[in-house]
Amino acid sequence: MSNIGDGVTLASDDTTVDSNSDADSSYGDGDGASETTSLKSSIYNYQYRNGRRYNGFRAGEYLWPNDEQQLDQLDIMHHIFNLTLDGELFLAPIGKHPQRVLDLGTGTGIWAIEFADRFPSASVIGTDLSPIQPSMVPPNLQFEIDDCCEEWLYTKESFDFIHIRLMNGAVADWPALYAEAFAHLKPGGWIESVEGNGIRSDDAWGKLIIRSGDEVKQDLRGAGFVDITERRFKWPIGGWCKNERLKEIGTWNRLNFEQGMEGWCWSLCTNVLGWKPEKVQMMLAEMRLMLRQKGVHAYNEVVFVYGRKPSAKISADG
Template identity: 55%
Template sequence: MAENDPATAAPLQVDDDVDSAIGDESDASDTTSLRSSIFNYHYENGRRYHAYHAGSYWGPNDEQAIEHLNIGHHVYNLLLGGRLYLAPISEQPQRVLDVGTGTGAWATDFADQHPTAVVIGTDLSPIQPTWVPQNLSFEISDCCEEWSYQKDSFDFIHIRGLYGSVANWSAFYAEVYKHVKPGGWVEQVEQGVVPKSFDGSTDGTIFEEWGKVSLEAGDAFGKTLRIVDESAHYMKEAGFEEVTEERFAMPVGRWPKDRRLKEIGLFNRLQWEEGIEGWTMMLLTQVLKAIKQQVIDLSSNPEHLKMLPHSTTIWNELLRPELHPNGRVPDPGSLFEESQALLFGGADTIGMTLMHGTFHILKDVEVYQKLKAELQQAWPVLEDAPSQATLETMPYLSAVVRESLRMSPGVASPLPRVVPASGTELNKGFIPGGTVVEMSSHFIHRNGDIFESPNDFKPERWLGQAGRDLEKWLVTFSRGPRSCLGSNLAWAELYLTFAHVYRKFDIEIDPSSPKELVWRDCFLPEYLGPHLKAKMRPVKE
């Protein structure tokens, strides 16, 4: 099975309202005993990885990963309507193998439903629970090696989530074919790593870039992430008959109108939020080795910071021992995580703000002319660009920057926070300690009780004392100690980009641009339909 291919499936409607036993086994082998060496876990980039055949699988196996896998199991249950499999197996299978069992959730559920079957789950990591049905056992083994079971010994072989885990799929399916009984069934469930949309709205977005980078990372790792599209071919090549494929749409977020798909989307978004670090951490360090090497170099040789073009960077501060309570600077793994957060967190959000601002500026001739006039007055000679400090004193440019931040959704999803143990009062009500609360900045920025005509682009609202009174409600970068670390850089980018683009170019919106920028919440906004297009001509002095 696979996620739905938008090219061949009907579009979805958008809702605008928005535990293991090590059992005795006749096929006994050294894989059935949990040797102490398999618990000698490998740690990298702040995550824990398997010890048995370390490095052969990209995913972590720590508590966060276990929680993520259990969420994934629930998503698959929702997707299949509560069914564990689609294959027409017999009502009383004798022997069943679950390859890549992970937490053992599927194997446990299957063993419960089929108490007369002998169920075996295999994995590289011993992370399965201990209290499980008596007819279930778990083994630590590598499915990419030659299997030690008797040939033609399984009525049903279940495979799920092996994308990026197998280097030689032909050899893998040869082992599967060798060990399933004649007339037995094999079922494999995989998901794609390239986000797609029915209307092309993911084209040219961070989601398209994510898919491209993910596939490249899998290729660099030597284990393709494309098996969702290739499994049927490999199965037929191995000699399997009656190979059928079913594809399912797995929305990310609560945007579908259909209630069932909405529920799937909610849990799938949670799966993305919980799993995105685990999906990327190891693979991207394989692809982005240059960045990792830079981090290691700066950690080992802080004096190299003096060679950078800027006198002070975030690395200068992070590598100052006196700024840390214990005098110890962060390890290279932690610094690399910061690098990734800055790379991915600082690009799309500013890009969206610039797009929203430009979209509204070009739609309103008066706003466009006011901005151009102020820039020309403060910057009369094109070759003599004003400093950023000067740009920040320009009232109308500042108002345009703030209104663009307000209109852009930024990080669309609410960001959860935990109430302190003592609890807190909010809006004349008491919230107990430990409660998870969340609020999207978009809800505040489009609140009619705070902003008059909240859906209209009005830079003038930020001028004078009235504008200063609104400053506390501009929460694009959040507030307090957990506010955005890169906010100063973001402000600088916005001032410089708006100023240089509108001073150096005459711009008009292309007629093919949409009337409104429609998006849906996929943590970052996913834009539906065509994007902004504009025509730019260098100004003539």
């Protein structure tokens, strides 16, 4: 995994970064104070566009903002995931005592924090391009600034569980990412990849970010995973469902979209599609109006796909 230099880990006060030679993380020694200063600058030198804040490290690789507005949206979505799974954090059958767990694209770190609290047996690592995670975390959790799309430097076959959630728009080569995950999972270890689709409409940005569950299953199978399982959940957008549980999910999900859609659209529409800001603002206004109309039964879908690394290599005869 490509880290900044040989790798940096956020210190406990998350305002400094240190070069870390901990063998458990497979990091080497840094090249001195001047390099560390430069690395810190690249991490915290955020970019600002259209009034929104974006990551400075690997600028442009992640399309969505990392400012407070977007972080609040991520935590809202985490709450919807909890409602969807009745408080569970994952679906993969990883067992009760995982030892090493990796959360790729940890974002605000909320999933990793809750996982570390629930599984004190586990050493949990959360990685992200942005240092936006809190400093007060469980002792068995550490956050690292990292680009999971580069070569991984962790010890091979060292993780029990690798968790990936909401990374659409951040990964250019999914088969390569799953291949790295396969190589770094212990035999019998599990991967879970979770993504959400856009609003069910003809909007361009929704089409661009959708990866179907069939694609995920195919990529996981191509990487060597077995026992691949897919589960889909529909999330209403708004409180239009008669079912009380879905009505609650829908109410939160409308807030999720209203909080997040500006950030989801700006870079994609202006940098990728070449739209002018006025056109983006017009589309956002139309979407907000649509989401608030009582007669519109909008929804989106989240897809969980998980698979297992085989426990032992199968011989050519077998």
